[in-house]
Amino acid sequence: MKKVVVIGGGTGNFVVLRGLKKYPVDLSAIVSMADDGGSTGILRDELGVLPPGDVRQCLVALSDSSRLMRSLMNYRFENGGLGGHSFGNLLLSALEKVTGSFEKAVEEAGRILSIKGKVIPVTTHQVRLKMVLKNKKVLEGEGQIYQSEEIDKGYESLYLEPIPEVNRRAIDEIMNADVVILGPGGLHTSLIPNLLVDGIAKALRNTKAKKVYIANLMNRRGQTTGYKVSDYLKEIIHYTGKDIFDFVIVNNEKPPKELIERYAQEGELVQNDLAPSNGFNHSRVIATPLLDDGLKEVQAGDLLRRNLIRHNSEKIAQALLKIIEGA
Amino acid sequence: MKKVVVIGGGTGNFVVLRGLKKYPVDLSAIVSMADDGGSTGILRDELGVLPPGDVRQCLVALSDSSRLMRSLMNYRFENGGLGGHSFGNLLLSALEKVTGSFEKAVEEAGRILSIKGKVIPVTTHQVRLKMVLKNKKVLEGEGQIYQSEEIDKGYESLYLEPIPEVNRRAIDEIMNADVVILGPGGLHTSLIPNLLVDGIAKALRNTKAKKVYIANLMNRRGQTTGYKVSDYLKEIIHYTGKDIFDFVIVNNEKPPKELIERYAQEGELVQNDLAPSNGFNHSRVIATPLLDDGLKEVQAGDLLRRNLIRHNSEKIAQALLKIIEGA
Numbered sequence: 001m002k003k004v005v006v007i008g009g010g011t012g013n014f015v016v017l018r019g020l021k022k023y024p025v026d027l028s029a030i031v032s033m034a035d036d037g038g039s040t041g042i043l044r045d046e047l048g049v050l051p052p053g054d055v056r057q058c059l060v061a062l063s064d065s066s067r068l069m070r071s072l073m074n075y076r077f078e079n080g081g082l083g084g085h086s087f088g089n090l091l092l093s094a095l096e097k098v099t100g101s102f103e104k105a106v107e108e109a110g111r112i113l114s115i116k117g118k119v120i121p122v123t124t125h126q127v128r129l130k131m132v133l134k135n136k137k138v139l140e141g142e143g144q145i146y147q148s149e150e151i152d153k154g155y156e157s158l159y160l161e162p163i164p165e166v167n168r169r170a171i172d173e174i175m176n177a178d179v180v181i182l183g184p185g186g187l188h189t190s191l192i193p194n195l196l197v198d199g200i201a202k203a204l205r206n207t208k209a210k211k212v213y214i215a216n217l218m219n220r221r222g223q224t225t226g227y228k229v230s231d232y233l234k235e236i237i238h239y240t241g242k243d244i245f246d247f248v249i250v251n252n253e254k255p256p257k258e259l260i261e262r263y264a265q266e267g268e269l270v271q272n273d274l275a276p277s278n279g280f281n282h283s284r285v286i287a288t289p290l291l292d293d294g295l296k297e298v299q300a301g302d303l304l305r306r307n308l309i310r311h312n313s314e315k316i317a318q319a320l321l322k323i324i325e326g327a
Numbered sequence: 328m329k330k331v332v333v334i335g336g337g338t339g340n341f342v343v344l345r346g347l348k349k350y351p352v353d354l355s356a357i358v359s360m361a362d363d364g365g366s367t368g369i370l371r372d373e374l375g376v377l378p379p380g381d382v383r384q385c386l387v388a389l390s391d392s393s394r395l396m397r398s399l400m401n402y403r404f405e406n407g408g409l410g411g412h413s414f415g416n417l418l419l420s421a422l423e424k425v426t427g428s429f430e431k432a433v434e435e436a437g438r439i440l441s442i443k444g445k446v447i448p449v450t451t452h453q454v455r456l457k458m459v460l461k462n463k464k465v466l467e468g469e470g471q472i473y474q475s476e477e478i479d480k481g482y483e484s485l486y487l488e489p490i491p492e493v494n495r496r497a498i499d500e501i502m503n504a505d506v507v508i509l510g511p512g513g514l515h516t517s518l519i520p521n522l523l524v525d526g527i528a529k530a531l532r533n534t535k536a537k538k539v540y541i542a543n544l545m546n547r548r549g550q551t552t553g554y555k556v557s558d559y560l561k562e563i564i565h566y567t568g569k570d571i572f573d574f575v576i577v578n579n580e581k582p583p584k585e586l587i588e589r590y591a592q593e594g595e596l597v598q599n600d601l602a603p604s605n606g607f608n609h610s611r612v613i614a615t616p617l618l619d620d621g622l623k624e625v626q627a628g629d630l631l632r633r634n635l636i637r638h639n640s641e642k643i644a645q646a647l648l649k650i651i652e653g654a
Contacts, residue, residue: 046407068435080373081408086634087421094402098395108395112439153424192629 001026002324005177005209007122007194007300009035009054012185015310017061017117019317025324027117029058032201034129034160034193037143039085039204043093045138048124050102054190055117055119059106060088069113077266097167103167103198107172120173122194125164129193131155146189158192168198177209178327181320184216184311187224187232195239204244210327214316215250217291219267228273230280246284248274249319253289255309263309286323290315328353329651332504334363334449334521339512342637343541344388344444346644352651354444355500356385357527361456361487361520362642364470366403366412370420377429377453379419381517382446387415389442396440398463430494447500449521452491456520459483462483473516476549485519493526501527504536508647511638514551514559522566531571537654541643542577544618544636546594547589549597554601557607573611576646580616582636590636592630613650617642 005027006016009032020027031054036044040053060073073088091112095105102124109120131139134154139145176179185191195201203213213236215229224232229250237243250272260269272287274280292312331352333343336359345654347354358381361373367380387400418439422432433446458466461481466472499506512518522528531538540563542556550561557579564570577599587596599614601607619639 042407047404047407071425072421075425077417077421077424079376079573080369082373082412082417083408085409087417090404090409090414090417092405097404098398098402309406 002327003173003176003177003209004028004320004324005030005173005180007174007180007182007191007200008032008185009193010057010185012183012190012214014057014061015184015313016181016316016320017058019315020105020314020320021062021064021116023317023321027062028177028191029062029119030115030122030170030173030194031055031058032165032190032193033121033123033125033127034142034189036128036141037146039089041141041143042085043089044126047093047097048126049093049096050121050124051225052089053086053098053220055106055109055121056086056088056092058119058152059109059113059115062110062117062119063113064116064124065112065114073096073113073183118173119188120169121167122170122197122200123164123167125162127160127164129158129189129196130161131188132159136139142189142193144211146186150224152225158188158196160193164197166197170197171199171203174209175207177207179212179320179324180204180207180209181212181214182236183232186220187216187227187235191236192239195236201240204240205242210246210323211244212247212249212320212323213245214311215248215272216270216313217251217255219270221267225267228271230273230278232270233274233280243279247286247323248280248284248289249286249316250274251290251311253291256262256289259309267304271308286319288308288315288319297318329505329654330500330503330536331647331651332357332500332507333354334501334509334518335506335512336517336520336528337384337395337512338601338637339510339517339541339543340381341384341388342511342640343508343643343647344385346640346642347647348389348443350644350648354389355504356389356444356446357449357500357521358382358385358446359499359517359520360448360450360452360454360491361516363455363468364473366416368467368468368470369412370416371453372649374420374424375453376420376423377448377451379416379423380413380423382433382436382448383413383415383419385446386436386440386442389437389444389446390440391443392441400440408609440609445500447496448494449497449524449527450491450494452489454487454491454551456485456516456523457488457517458485469516469520469596473513478515478550479552485523487516487520487523491524492582493524497524498526498530501530501536502644506647506651507531507534507536508539508562510541510559513547514554514562518563519566522563528567532569533568537573537650538571539574539576539647540572541638542575543597543600544578544582544586545590547598548592548594552594555598557600557605559597560601560607570606574613574650575607575611576613576615576617576643578617578638579614580618582618586636596636613646615642615646617646632635
């Protein structure tokens with residue numbers, strides 16, 4: 001079985017993992033540990049645990065258990081002291097307390113959810129993501145960065161504090177992979193935080209695996225306003241140290257006009273500008289229809305509800321399988 | 328396989344179920360729904376769920392899953408908005424929200440914990456336990472009753488509000504049982520609340536099952552101060568409507584003097600006064616050593632930590648198995 005590693009954090013990972021899960025591939029998800037918003041942020045502050053939110057999403061994506069169990073993991077308490085916490089986050093945090101180890105907690109939760117594949121935190125150190133903007137303003141934490149509307153004016157630096165030690169298992173997975181997939185997902189909040197962990201970029205440069213970038217569908221207003229696919233790639237390549245990508249998968253399907261209008265406040269469609277003139281040979285660009293056309297998957301988890309213009313997991317899987325088979 | 332039904336609520340149930348679980352009997356636990364203290368009370372108030380605490384204890388007692396899973400269920404969060412909640416309570420409450428039914432939640436949690444047997448809420452209606460004392464003071468809720476130190480001065484009435492409908496499955500279990508076990512456990516807070524649900528007392532009078540009462544080891548100061556075994560029985564019989572018991576199991580082993588002294592503040596040992604003179608023929612009294620002599624089971628759950636003078640689950644099981652085999 002081909003070994004496929006998906007690097008990311010949030011919703012983007014979810015769609016890729018859910019799509020590939022149905023096929024005979026050996027799947028691993030390497031997950032950013034920088035999340036500190038919402039329920040996850042409260043648990044980090046109050047209990048001193050590692051951030052469960054992104055790991056939970058990957059576990060649910062890989063879960064072979066009943067729809068009920070998946071709904072349970074994403075269930076959010078509505079009232080009182082529990083308000084806003086998703087049950088899956090509480091499961092991971094309680095398991096971390098009982099086992100004394102976040103990695104054991106992830107393993108045990110994976111067993112409870114009968115997951116297919118592995119979920120690997122990129123580090124098991126407590127880190128915060130920080131960003132210094134061009135105007136010297138410091139954004140403290142992924143939550144603040146995610147909410148900021150001035151990142152597209154430029155930033156000076158993006159870093160993790162304190163400098164974390166990489167999880168050796170993450171390096172091993174990348175080195176032994178046949179295919180490594182980055183994206184789709186939040187550029188500054190989900191993808192790059194993995195690349196900031198010392199050792200990950202080097203492993204990506206050195207592994208013999210085919211490297212694939214899946215472009216986002218939408219820019220995020222104030223964060224990646226006006227970005228084209230090449231802009232995403234350039235920024236990622238800045239952190240990987242060189243252009244590592246063998247393939248770039250981009251959507252070429254147009255969403256209905258009403259949806260684009262409804263999204264105008266949040267951001268606009270990412271334009272595919274890849275061409276030999278900006279260094280991206282057509283031969284490695286896979287432009288194909290990737291849009292999800294329905295609400296069929298809404299029940300699968302609250303995270304999918306956020307985006308109506310989104311990737312279809314089966315279409316993504318089909319595009320990836322061609323690469324995986326050839327790897 | 329003989330069908331054994333255990334009626335109760337808290338710690339007492341736990342010891343009996345854990346003991347019998349290892350043997351080939353068909354076990355059911357009928358559980359009081361009056362709990363409203365601590366974590367359970369907060370969840371009832373804030374989320375409007377049915378009380379998970381006692382059910383959780385029974386599920387853990389019957390669980391065949393790993394020690395880790397059992398520890399997880401009893402793990403209590405220590406800080407912040409989650410402080411004081413046991414994870415198992417949150418699991419049951421989240422499952423109730425996701426499935427829309429407390430009974431389905433109990434069933435699903437039973438599956439997650441690989442339980443041997445069934446856990447059946449005595450009612451699925453929201454009820455509060457209330458007590459009117461001789462001095463006309465009204466104690467509102469199991470929590471208040473459990474904390475009261477003036478119950479031993481007498482009470483006028485103990486009732487559930489609103490009057491709940493019995494869970495038909497509880498009646499069926501009692502009617503089809505070979506052996507029904509009451510106790511040990513909190514007299515006013517765990518045992519009698521089951522008997523207050525309309526239909527339970529009648530089923531206990533009508534079933535062909537052998538009925539067993541297991542006497543408590545310790546009186547609870549201010550609640551059952553000075554009670555002898557016959558006093559417990561008389562009070563229970565008041566609610567069952569007639570003396571239903573075929574057997575009464577009492578401990579005849581003396582705890583170490585240091586432990587009795589350490590417990591003096593909380594209560595004193597229950598004296599066995601059963602004799603033909605107060606209507607209890609010796610033939611149905613089983614007096615046998617039942618004390619737990621170590622701390623071996625402390626890890627099994629936080630509930631056991633509360634009592635150092637307590638029943639040994641294996642000794643209780645052995646005493647019960649003789650009755651079960653003959654039933």
